[in-house]
Amino acid sequence: MRSLRKALSHAWMRWLLNALIGALVLFGTLTLLIALTGQPIGASYRILLQGAIGFPPGEQLTPLDAWDGVLHDMTLLLLTGLSVGLALQAGLFNIGASGQLLMGALVAAYLGVQQGIPAGLHLPLALLGGALAGALWAFIPALLKVWRGAHEVITTIMFNYIALYFTHWLVVEYLKDPAGAAPQTAPVLSGAQLPPLGSFIATSWGIVLAMGLALLLWATLYRTVWGYELRATGANRDAAEAAGIPTRRRMVEAMLLAGAFAGLAGAVEVCGVQYRFFEGFPSEYGFDGIAVALMGANHPGWTVLTAYALGALRNGAYNLHVVTGAPKEIAMIVQAALILYVAALRLRRGRLEG
Amino acid sequence: MGEVFDSQLINTALRQATPLILAALGGLLSERTGVINIGLEGKILMGAFAGAYGALLTGSPWFGLGCAMWVGLLVALLHAIATQEFRTDHVVSGVAINLLALGLSTYLFRQLILPREERGLSSVVRGFEPLQAGWLVHVPVLGALVKDQTWLTLFAVLLPFILFWLLNHTRWGLRVDAVGNDAMKARTMGVPVKRVRYLGVLLSGVLAGMAGAFLTLASADQFRENMSAGRGFIALAALIFGRWHPLGAAGAAFGFGFFEALQMRLQGQPLFGLQLPTDLLLMLPYLLTVIALAGSFGRMKPPADLGN
Numbered sequence: 001m002r003s004l005r006k007a008l009s010h011a012w013m014r015w016l017l018n019a020l021i022g023a024l025v026l027f028g029t030l031t032l033l034i035a036l037t038g039q040p041i042g043a044s045y046r047i048l049l050q051g052a053i054g055f056p057p058g059e060q061l062t063p064l065d066a067w068d069g070v071l072h073d074m075t076l077l078l079l080t081g082l083s084v085g086l087a088l089q090a091g092l093f094n095i096g097a098s099g100q101l102l103m104g105a106l107v108a109a110y111l112g113v114q115q116g117i118p119a120g121l122h123l124p125l126a127l128l129g130g131a132l133a134g135a136l137w138a139f140i141p142a143l144l145k146v147w148r149g150a151h152e153v154i155t156t157i158m159f160n161y162i163a164l165y166f167t168h169w170l171v172v173e174y175l176k177d178p179a180g181a182a183p184q185t186a187p188v189l190s191g192a193q194l195p196p197l198g199s200f201i202a203t204s205w206g207i208v209l210a211m212g213l214a215l216l217l218w219a220t221l222y223r224t225v226w227g228y229e230l231r232a233t234g235a236n237r238d239a240a241e242a243a244g245i246p247t248r249r250r251m252v253e254a255m256l257l258a259g260a261f262a263g264l265a266g267a268v269e270v271c272g273v274q275y276r277f278f279e280g281f282p283s284e285y286g287f288d289g290i291a292v293a294l295m296g297a298n299h300p301g302w303t304v305l306t307a308y309a310l311g312a313l314r315n316g317a318y319n320l321h322v323v324t325g326a327p328k329e330i331a332m333i334v335q336a337a338l339i340l341y342v343a344a345l346r347l348r349r350g351r352l353e354g
Numbered sequence: 355m356g357e358v359f360d361s362q363l364i365n366t367a368l369r370q371a372t373p374l375i376l377a378a379l380g381g382l383l384s385e386r387t388g389v390i391n392i393g394l395e396g397k398i399l400m401g402a403f404a405g406a407y408g409a410l411l412t413g414s415p416w417f418g419l420g421c422a423m424w425v426g427l428l429v430a431l432l433h434a435i436a437t438q439e440f441r442t443d444h445v446v447s448g449v450a451i452n453l454l455a456l457g458l459s460t461y462l463f464r465q466l467i468l469p470r471e472e473r474g475l476s477s478v479v480r481g482f483e484p485l486q487a488g489w490l491v492h493v494p495v496l497g498a499l500v501k502d503q504t505w506l507t508l509f510a511v512l513l514p515f516i517l518f519w520l521l522n523h524t525r526w527g528l529r530v531d532a533v534g535n536d537a538m539k540a541r542t543m544g545v546p547v548k549r550v551r552y553l554g555v556l557l558s559g560v561l562a563g564m565a566g567a568f569l570t571l572a573s574a575d576q577f578r579e580n581m582s583a584g585r586g587f588i589a590l591a592a593l594i595f596g597r598w599h600p601l602g603a604a605g606a607a608f609g610f611g612f613f614e615a616l617q618m619r620l621q622g623q624p625l626f627g628l629q630l631p632t633d634l635l636l637m638l639p640y641l642l643t644v645i646a647l648a649g650s651f652g653r654m655k656p657p658a659d660l661g662n
Contacts, residue, residue, distance in 0.1 A: 037465065093445055095392075140644075150647035153392070153445050154594060157587055158640040169633035290449055327464040332457030339450040340432075344440035 018345055029337045037326045044320060051319025052312035061319055064201055071203040073311035078210045079265035080289025081307050082217055083258040085298035090254030091234035096138060096156025097262040098286025099163030103137045104130035104263025106167045108270040109277035110175060112188025122191035127267045134263015135256045137163060142255035146248040171277055184278035194272035204272030218300040230254055262286060291339050361498035363615055368507055371611025373565035375510040377589035378603045379517055380561030385598060387554035388534040388659040392448025393433055394562050395586025396455030401426045401566025403459040406577035407466060409479040415571045426563020427556050434555040438548055444661050460579050467577060481571040504572040514604035530554060534657035591643035610639040
């Protein structure tokens, strides 16, 4: 008994145990939800896997289609996950990624339809504009936080709703495609479109961009003084302040960058997938980014993995929905259970940040 | 122009404000004990579903209301256990609960209510009847206000005063503030911190569940996907705007309900010769809350120990 406890106290042993319980939470919830729909469990898992990893091959869905769906979701989840994770590294909770994503998407769509921009510049301009819009949308809550002590959780939630109505207002009143009645912008010009990875798959270069940015963010956070100062601010603001780190500055900078990542997610979705902004633009990826970041321990490397995993889960559940009619919300419930588990686990050891 | 502002508008505002007041006061009971409550939205949504399904099964709105309050309590229990036993970050737990509630209520809706519709059964529930106001309807202004209201609205109007009294004149009220402002000190003074917090969080679930039941049993008469539509966050805004004070929170909630009623009334009509876009009116509660948080006016003072 004693030796067992000793073995369990090893760091890697504990890690393994936690991972095992996590898998139990994942598959337990999943199995329960499938069982409650009355579908056979084995067959359901096969359909789920077809959507998630493209294997075993299904009749309705080719492996490439499955991968396309997963990579599309992974792109957005990675960018919003990096956004939330980066802010958390500085000790700030960015619940506003979905509002920042909307602003980024709208600005990218606006820039994408402008005529007369040189061919090579149009796409970078649209993407940068989107990132900038997201950064601006995060800037105000950041300023209110360091100047007035207004809690960023509340202000970013409020800014999500403000963005929702603001973008809706603009797309209905001012930016609507005059060619149709639908509340949507005109399609972005071909010069502002993110091309697909190849003729064989519809996934855009957005995934490569997102992965490259994850690498860049890792290097900045863990290999530069600025990154060290940012993480120190999040780990213990008072200690960082005492060590002479301009903590307010770092917090505002972290939030700006976080907003830029979320805004870029919206821009990539516009330039690479939807080609326009429309009423009801999918912004829930901003909330999913919270799960991605928490499970990825706010580390860019792990965030790539969790973005892939949650993208696969979403697409698996979606395929199950398409094939058997099971509610596609299964993925959402599993994700909520995972957040609760990871949060309960990590906060017992220390703080949220880091 | 004179058609826009009349007592009917206030009547609608009261109805729109009812779930906001109930949820905001629920949030108040939780946050005054120091537990951040981002999960109001999810509790309202689960309450709305439970209220509709309970009433659908039995034909009784009272049974539906009971279900909604129980489900609200259970969801709140999850939040209480996560934050008090596992010391989970309050915001993370709240975010997870909102996600869980959105997923679960839609999942259950598709599993339990939609199949009934496919079999040709109605999913419209028998909600609460409007109050019989009797001679009151003949009183000039008051009559127009109470017209067609259910007792839930009446309860929501009275509750802030009841809570105000309870928080200021009972031992429980003193304990709530002691725990919310300095849990450590309260503990050394012999206050059962955990019990006070559990009670606050669970009551917030009951009230938010009630707010959800209002949506399905006194407003829409059926459940629809994500029908809480951000009301939990408006309630949260009202709570902050009202500075964590029962009368302030309820007043702010009524004000936000008024904006909703005004928006429904205007529907693109000009106000004072000005064409106010619907979206801007809907945005107003959120914008005002940010301004209130930012401005020095009112010095927002949350319970000192919030989130610990």
